Amino acid sequence: MTNPIFWVGVLTLAAIYASLAMALNVESGWGGMWDLGIAGLLAAGSYCYVILTADPDLGMRFAPGLSMWVAWPLSALFTGLVAFAIGAPALRLRREYFLITTLAFAEIIRQLVVIQADFTRGTLGIPNINRPFDSFVTGRDYNYVLLVIAALAAAVMYLVTRQIGSSPFGRTLRAARDNEAVALALGKRVNRMRIQTFVLAGILIGATAPVYLFYIRAISPQLFAPGITFTVWTALVIGGLGSIRGGLAGAFVLIVFTEAVGLIEVDPAHINILVAIEPMLVGLLLVLVLRFRPDGLFSERDSFGSRRTQAERASGRAATASSRPTAAAQASD
Amino acid sequence: MKRILVALLAVGLLAAACSGDSDEAAEEGPVKYGFLNGQSGDYGPWGHWALAAAEVAVEELNAGGGILGRSVELVVEDNGSTPEGAVSGFAELTEVHGIHALGGIESDGMIAIFDTVHELQIPTICSTCGTTELDDTGGDMVFRIIPSDxxxxxxxxxxxxxxxxxxxxxxxxxxxxxxxxxxxxxxxxxxxxxxxxxxxxxxxxxxxxxxxxxxxxxxxxxxxxxxxxxxxxxxxxxxxxxxxxxxxxxxxxxxxxxxxxxxxxxxxxxxxxxxxxxxxxDTEANPAWDAYVPRFEAKIGDPPEIAFYDAWQYDQYIILGLATAKAGTTDGAAVAAAIPEIANPPGVEVFSYADGLAQLAAGNDIDYHGTTSNLNLNSVGNLLSPxxxxxxxxxxxxxxxxxxxxxxxxxxxx
The missing domain is CATH 3.40.50.2300 (Response regulator)
Incomplete structure (x- = not known):
């Protein structure tokens, strides 16, 4: 049997991606803002954390050597600020224009990291990331600590996003996504809500960034290539865009499946075939899920339909047999 | 819905559980050397040559009777040329396959797994990382046999x-x-x-x-x-x-x-x-190089190329093989300690695994010269004067x- 430590690592990575996917769901699933800049926001949070906690001996121009417990929330706030700086101009755009703009901003952030080598060590990167409790638990056992941290982060993310999704704010957000004209007619300040959501997602991604670094243990610009964004998106689509549980489930299915495929043993001479097949199998998983569950493993209807029904029952109104509950109707409640 | 989700997870976990070999690096069975390298991604174009060279080395180790009477197995893992891939690939190599030593890794991946390599005591030779980050570190568990940047x-x-x-x-x-x-x-x-x-x-x-x-x-x-x-x-x-x-x-x-x-x-x-x-x-009048070239060419159909790093990929596994033989155990710390001993003088100069093994069996110290240099290492595990x-x-x-x-x-x- 496989050493459980390996699967502890896999589940840790899955929990990290689950956090990112749930944060993405807030802005993209509910807010309708299709963001391809996840890697950029993750880079902003990660570098903020590393710079604030870096060893002054590394020769970086700014290395205050803060405690990780101080740097962690500051990283989240900083990423929120970066999200605001991106969102203010980008949210004037819609659909594919917004999508391309966020992708471009992510690349700009990565290039800034490369160019500002005095602060970030550029392409050289920074090793030896500070990790919590590593003076108490070392070696293989630390993997369990990291799993607990990542699982806690994912659990908090789930509770926070669930609260957002079922709040009046979340309902209005989905209403604006489904029918902006109606939301505006109801007096909702849609643009302001969108930028608030974008900043909120940035804060959530920034809060996840240190956990990702605890897993990787080093940072370099290469870490934040667009591939990470597409992995988060794939997880969310598999799990169910707009669903409260979608990001969580999708990330676990995707990461566990990917790592399980990687365990297929072949003769070294044929490793290139396996390497080519791996993404195909992941693609096949995506196709199968979308074929049989077009809304993902969990649909938005699963997440919010039952709540609406409960609310209606509680208020004594007759239950409706509507197909998909429109967010606009809920927002007007 | 829940059944579908549970089924998917169960299939993944079951496949994974069935595919593993063993847990901790056992003192029985083959000696396992990991090859963690970018077979896809940025380093993908070089991956084929790098792997072929590693295979040539492992074939030489097995042809020489294996190590400590055990056969040698090369366990290959693609890291996708990314630090994240290096971390998960290294975890798979160590926790699923129980490798005894590692080679093949590039700079970014090496930096990412550097601390873990030390914690798990996995002797690692970096054959493709020139990063200056290794200029002043290493030498106890991590060694580099190409010139630094x-x-x-x-x-x-x-x-x-x-x-x-x-x-x-x-x-x-x-x-x-x-x-x-x-x-x-x-x-x-x-x-x-x-x-x-x-x-x-x-x-x-x-x-x-x-x-x-x-x-x-x-x-x-x-x-x-x-x-x-x-x-x-x-x-x-x-x-x-x-x-x-x-x-x-x-x-x-x-x-x-x-x-x-x-x-x-x-x-x-x-x-x-x-x-x-x-x-x-340094391939001029070099018996190791002369012996390596035809075997590599037979393997892949092309002669070695300077910039493809293949010769270093070969050298690293011969070093690991000789160091393991010298240590008399696959214990990581012992093998790592033996690496400078077999790479540096004093000792009888040897140019192949078989020659080195014969000298060790005769009770002599050896100084292994590789295909690309004398491979003499300094105190931090870098090439002394390439x-x-x-x-x-x-x-x-x-x-x-x-x-x-x-x-x-x-x-x-x-």
Whole structure:
């Protein structure tokens, strides 16, 4: 049997991606803002954390050597600020224009990291990331600590996003996504809500960034290539865009499946075939899920339909047999 | 819905559970050497050659009777040329396959797993990482058998000085593997040699055109241009260099450009000025190299190439094999301690695993010489004083013009 430590690592990575996917769901699933800049926001949070906690001996121009417990929330706030700086101009755009703009901003952030080598060590990167409790638990056992941290982060993310999704704010957000004209007619300040959501997602991604670094243990610009964004998106689509549980489930299915495929043993001479097949199998998983569950493993209807029904029952109104509950109707409640 | 989710997870976990070999690195069964390398991603184009060289080495180990009476198994894992892939790949190699030692890793991945390698006591030889981050670390569990980017930068400046260039323009791709030697080159050339950098042009990989950058560098009045780029950006830059008629300006290349495709482009340009590169490639009158070349060629159908790092991939597993034999155990700490002992003098010079094993069996110390250098290591596990080959295009391919040693008066920039 496989050493459980390996699967502890896999589940840790899955929990990290689950956090990112749930944060993405807030802005993209509910807010309708299709963001391809996840890697950029993750880079902003990660570098903020590393710079604030870096060893002054590394020769970086700014290395205050803060405690990780101080740097962690500051990283989240900083990423929120970066999200605001991106969102203010980008949210004037819609659909594919917004999508391309966020992708471009992510690349700009990565290039800034490369160019500002005095602060970030550029392409050289920074090793030896500070990790919590590593003076108490070392070696293989630390993997369990990291799993607990990542699982806690994912659990908090789930509770926070669930609260957002079922709040009046979340309902209005989905209403604006489904029918902006109606939301505006109801007096909702849609643009302001969108930028608030974008900043909120940035804060959530920034809060996840240190956990990702605890897993990787080093940072370099290469870490934040667009591939990470597409992995988060794939997880969310598999799990169910707009669903409260979608990001969580999708990330676990995707990461566990990917790592399980990687365990297929072949003769070294044929490793290139396996390497080519791996993404195909992941693609096949995506196709199968979308074929049989077009809304993902969990649909938005699963997440919010039952709540609406409960609310209606509680208020004594007759239950409706509507197909998909429109967010606009809920927002007007 | 829940049933589908549970089924998917169960299938994944079941497949994984059934595919594993064993848990901890057992003292029974084959000796397992990990090969963690970018078989896909940025390093994918080199992966095929690197793996073939590693296989040649493992075949030699097994042909020599294995290690400690056990067969040797090469466990291959693709890291996708990313740090994240290196972390998960290393976890799979250690926790699923129970490897005893590791090779093949590149700079970014090595930095990511550096601490874990030490914690798990997995002897690791870095055969493709030039990162300056390893200049002052390592030597206890991590060793490097290629020149550091610091060495590469210094030798580039040395070549520029010896060629009589006092004004040099720089064209540098923004990546760790190219910026590191370029920054050392610039520092040594200007601060220790009094040279002048006429332009320092940095660019990203994957740009639609490099026309402006090429013009900026070649029209700066430089005696030569220092080009630090990867293969994929080097090709369009050289096409631009050719198209715009800058071929009378000599160039100095970094290691990644010393590929046959680049040689073909350059040799097809009539009247092109000297284009040189330098790397640790001491293959002259070298029995290890002479024995390696035909076996590699038989394996893959092509001779070894300088910039494909394959020879170093081969050397690392012969070192690990001899070190394990010397240690008499697969225990990580013991094998790591034996690596400098078999790579450094004093000892009988040996050029193959079989010869080394015979000398060890006879109770002699050995000093293994590899295909590319004597592999003598300093206290931090780096090559002690690599002999560098100055390489130039000759007859459509790269050929060694001369062998030089690093000028001891040139020091690593602080």
């Amino acid at each position: 610091t060495d590469n930068g210094i030798v580039g400046a040395q070549v520029a000085r010896d060629e009589g260039y006092s004004n040099v323009a720089m064209l540098v791709e923004l990546s760790e593997g190219t910026e590191s030697p370029a920054n050392v080159f610039k520092s040594v050339f200007t601060e220790q040699m009094g040279g002048n950098i006429t332009e320092d042009v940095r660019f990203n990989a994957g740009e639609a055109t490099y026309s402006a950058q090429v013009a900026q560098a070649f029209e700066s009045g430089a005696d030569a241009v220092y080009l630090a780029a990867g293969f994929e950006t080097g090709v369009p830059i050289l096409n631009e260099w050719q198209r715009r008629g800058y071929t009378d300006v000599p160039m100095i290349f970094t290691t990644d450009l010393l590929s046959p495709e680049i040689a073909e482009i350059v040799s097809g340009v009539e009247g092109a000025s000297a284009i040189v590169g330098a790397t640790a490639y 002999v560098m080959a100055v390489i130039q295009v000759e007859g459509g391919d790269w050929g060694v013009r001369e062998y030089i040693e690093l000028d001891p008066s040139l020091v690593k920039p602080s």
